[in-house]
Amino acid sequence: MNEIHEAFTDVVVEPTADGYYISYRTGLAVYEEIFAGGQLMSVGWNGAGYMSTVITFPRVPRMEPDSFVEPQAFQLEMDGMSLGSHWLWDGQDKSTEAAGLHSVIRLKHSLRPVTVSIHTLLDGTPIVTRWLEVTNAGDRPSALSSVYTWSGGLQTTKNWEAYLTKGDPLYSIGYMGDSRWGGEGQFEWHPLPNAVFGLNRGQRHRHPMFLIRNEATGEHFIGQMAWSGDYNFSFEVDADPGGAVPGHDANAHLSFKIGPKAPAPLRMVEAGESVVSPEVHMGMLFGGFDDCIHAMHDHLRQSVFTIPEARGRGNWVESGLGAEVEMSEAMTYHQIEVAAELGAEVFFIDAGWYLPPGDEHQMGEHLGDWHVNTQRYPDGLKGIRERVHNKGMLFGLWVEIERLGKLTELYKAHPDWFSVAYNGTNSTGRMGGMIDFARPEIAAWAEDAMARVIEENELDFFRLDYNAGHIKAGGYNIREGYAENSYWRYYENFDSIFDRLRKRFPEVIFETCASGGARTDIGTVRRFSHTWVTDWQVAPRSFAITNGMSMALPPEYVDRLVAGQSGHTSADILFQMRQLLFVRPTISVFNPLGSEPNPKQFALVRHTLDIYKNFVRTFMNTGRIYHHTPQLDGFEPKGWGVLELASKERDKGIAGVFQLSNPKEREYVLRLRGLDRSRTYKVTWDNSSQTAEVSGFALMEQGLAIRLEGALTSEAILFEAI
Numbered sequence: 253m254n255e256i257h258e259a260f261t262d263v264v265v266e267p268t269a270d271g272y273y274i275s276y277r278t279g280l281a282v283y284e285e286i287f288a289g290g291q292l293m294s295v296g297w298n299g300a301g302y303m304s305t306v307i308t309f310p311r312v313p314r315m316e317p318d319s320f321v322e323p324q325a326f327q328l329e330m331d332g333m334s335l336g337s338h339w340l341w342d343g344q345d346k347s348t349e350a351a352g353l354h355s356v357i358r359l360k361h362s363l364r365p366v367t368v369s370i371h372t373l374l375d376g377t378p379i380v381t382r383w384l385e386v387t388n389a390g391d392r393p394s395a396l397s398s399v400y401t402w403s404g405g406l407q408t409t410k411n412w413e414a415y416l417t418k419g420d421p422l423y424s425i426g427y428m429g430d431s432r433w434g435g436e437g438q439f440e441w442h443p444l445p446n447a448v449f450g451l452n453r454g455q456r457h458r459h460p461m462f463l464i465r466n467e468a469t470g471e472h473f474i475g476q477m478a479w480s481g482d483y484n485f486s487f488e489v490d491a492d493p494g495g496a497v498p499g500h501d502a503n504a505h506l507s508f509k510i511g512p513k514a515p516a517p518l519r520m521v522e523a524g525e526s527v528v529s530p531e532v533h534m535g536m537l538f539g540g541f542d543d544c545i546h547a548m549h550d551h552l553r554q555s556v557f558t559i560p561e562a563r564g565r566g567n568w569v570e571s572g573l574g575a576e577v578e579m580s581e582a583m584t585y586h587q588i589e590v591a592a593e594l595g596a597e598v599f600f601i602d603a604g605w606y607l608p609p610g611d612e613h614q615m616g617e618h619l620g621d622w623h624v625n626t627q628r629y630p631d632g633l634k635g636i637r638e639r640v641h642n643k644g645m646l647f648g649l650w651v652e653i654e655r656l657g658k659l660t661e662l663y664k665a666h667p668d669w670f671s672v673a674y675n676g677t678n679s680t681g682r683m684g685g686m687i688d689f690a691r692p693e694i695a696a697w698a699e700d701a702m703a704r705v706i707e708e709n710e711l712d713f714f715r716l717d718y719n720a721g722h723i724k725a726g727g728y729n730i731r732e733g734y735a736e737n738s739y740w741r742y743y744e745n746f747d748s749i750f751d752r753l754r755k756r757f758p759e760v761i762f763e764t765c766a767s768g769g770a771r772t773d774i775g776t777v778r779r780f781s782h783t784w785v786t787d788w789q790v791a792p793r794s795f796a797i798t799n800g801m802s803m804a805l806p807p808e809y810v811d812r813l814v815a816g817q818s819g820h821t822s823a824d825i826l827f828q829m830r831q832l833l834f835v836r837p838t839i840s841v842f843n844p845l846g847s848e849p850n851p852k853q854f855a856l857v858r859h860t861l862d863i864y865k866n867f868v869r870t871f872m873n874t875g876r877i878y879h880h881t882p883q884l885d886g887f888e889p890k891g892w893g894v895l896e897l898a899s900k901e902r903d904k905g906i907a908g909v910f911q912l913s914n915p916k917e918r919e920y921v922l923r924l925r926g927l928d929r930s931r932t933y934k935v936t937w938d939n940s941s942q943t944a945e946v947s948g949f950a951l952m953e954q955g956l957a958i959r960l961e962g963a964l965t966s967e968a969i970l971f972e973a974i
Contacts, residue, residue: 259376261353264303265344272341274357275303281378281535284314285325290338292359292370293323294404297536299378299471319490320405320507326384327400327509330366330521338362351375351555365390379474379535379551385528388521393732395517396740400484402532403509406473407466412491412504415468422491422504424465427451428800430887431458434788436769437800441465441883444489444506451485452513456722456770459804460485463544464506474544475534476804477510478556478775480746481726481739483530484513510534514737515674515725527740530775542878542925549806549877556778557809559754562761566781567808567869568646569861570713570838571596575604575612576817581629583845584636592643594839594854595861598713598761599640600648605629616685616719617657622705633709646761648713651705653698655685655720669694671727671738684721690729690738695745699752706757714757716780718766743775750779763811769797772804782809782836789819791827791964792912795893796884798831803882807835807897808873814857816840823964825853826939829860830908830966833868834877834895837861863938867970868906871899878925890914898926903973911960922969923955931973938968945974 264275271288282298295314296304304314317323328335342358352375360367367389373381382402388394412422421443429440436457444464453460460477462485477483491504510532512518519527533556537547571591573584584601591599607618608627624632640647656663656670670678671688689695706714727738754762764776765784777783785801788794794812801810812835813819814828832838839857843849880894889912898905905926927933927948935951936943951971958967
């Protein structure tokens, strides 16, 4: 796809005979709505920069809202009434902000005391941000039962069967196919049926994103939801079969709705109170899979992940020590030495620093007091922190603030702080000991406790975990006679806490890990420096996770680990290490206390981290990642896995070729994508350290034959323009 484009944005609002026409333009993407008959309705997208009003005779070529059962551009239900109609236009404003052009349409309901502001942000990429601000204009509380931030008709494809071979689907949908712990990033394509198709978070480890590809006419829709609770992505294809009625065109209509999912009410809204819905980030463009991922990454970098990095930079090489290994004072000092020798820049103590030795089997029951355990660390952490600093590294701690254990003073004082599930369980069962951030006094305690841990221990790095289990529908609180679901209010408080903490401690690096990939949505990640995307490090599935999660998030926000969580049990050491070159590296324990380090192993680890620090991260934050093998074969993937990360300027990059399980072919022809055909590159084969000068044309068109002889081995190819 041509990368020459201006950051063009525009909003056009024009009165019509029966309402208003609204056109949003960002780059080459155009999204249009009409307000008529008391409804705001979507009337189509264009990926080539054209507004529908470029043609007016005999009619403006828009989608027909009457072709869709639910044409409205948002859906809202309050006090048991669907507010999909009977709206009055109350004005529109637009303003230019740092993140882009911000439009607000204001509507007032004619039957209920409710107003809604439809916020739309355009940033010059093909991705549009949409959220709602809902206000209770009445004099009594109102129950917000359901909300879909964005909905309506997505596309109409006329005479669709003429484009396809009989039996082929019109649409394919791509999404993370597995929602289990350890199955993060399992990207899959499936035919979108001529029916209603839904996605939700399920067991929490499915990142909330989707791609839809029109197999007939080439458009791609890509979207993500900035929301950490359960969600509903619903898509409906209504495709008329051709020839059923003589002279009748076979038209296919694709509609959608995206919003948070939970038992009603989602939120009680007090008289005069306004609440803000989760954001949806969605766009349409022509091109291929890589173009969609790059557009989303550009959008996230430009207008979502906008909090300045701590200490003016990111991409730190981290090393940690957790309770899955011996966590003694002596072992901690040993690991500090190893981490520094290997090239780590951050050292943190993971789960266990707060509990006595021997109680590792009940780590969760000690969560809550957040003081250093003096049986484990008799001299506290001051000496450890000083050693870390003397070795040139930053120092950090792990905290899981959202759970409470029964072996704590906090539990004795507040046994009623647990979130309560709909079946009445709290500290046991499906809520997994999670405390209720929806309650303001608990959220205030948590914020104060985290600030105290940071200040008392003089932290440079703060790591937040979240292991509450599969909470499904979530918890509830009784408000105004309703069992209000906790998700909405919980994440209002969670988000505002970390917004404040990032401002209060601008030099502290904040990382979220959340039982691996249980909370990787962009609403949470925007409040942290980066995120731990999985707790599964064992190859070959580890590559599938790296592959998929670097689609969902720009690579500089994705953290992967080597030498921890059983990742050492399979794969060649370079197979393990080279995955880290395409994201953010974390390393753990390579040799137990009292053993000699393996010099060959250490040399390979240092070598790979040197490539990362001195080459890859010089361009990662603005670079393009290319997924040569976006969908892999099997839960434990087979065949080949290939990633490429290239600078935006196309002057340097790296490719990783990974032989996965059960290899059938020993050779893979790698045709690089992120280069300039007119330039010449110095190419380095990392396995042999051999180099050659090769034209960009040859690298992109003819390719390199990469031969690997066994499963779970790899090759890294570095290229730099000369």
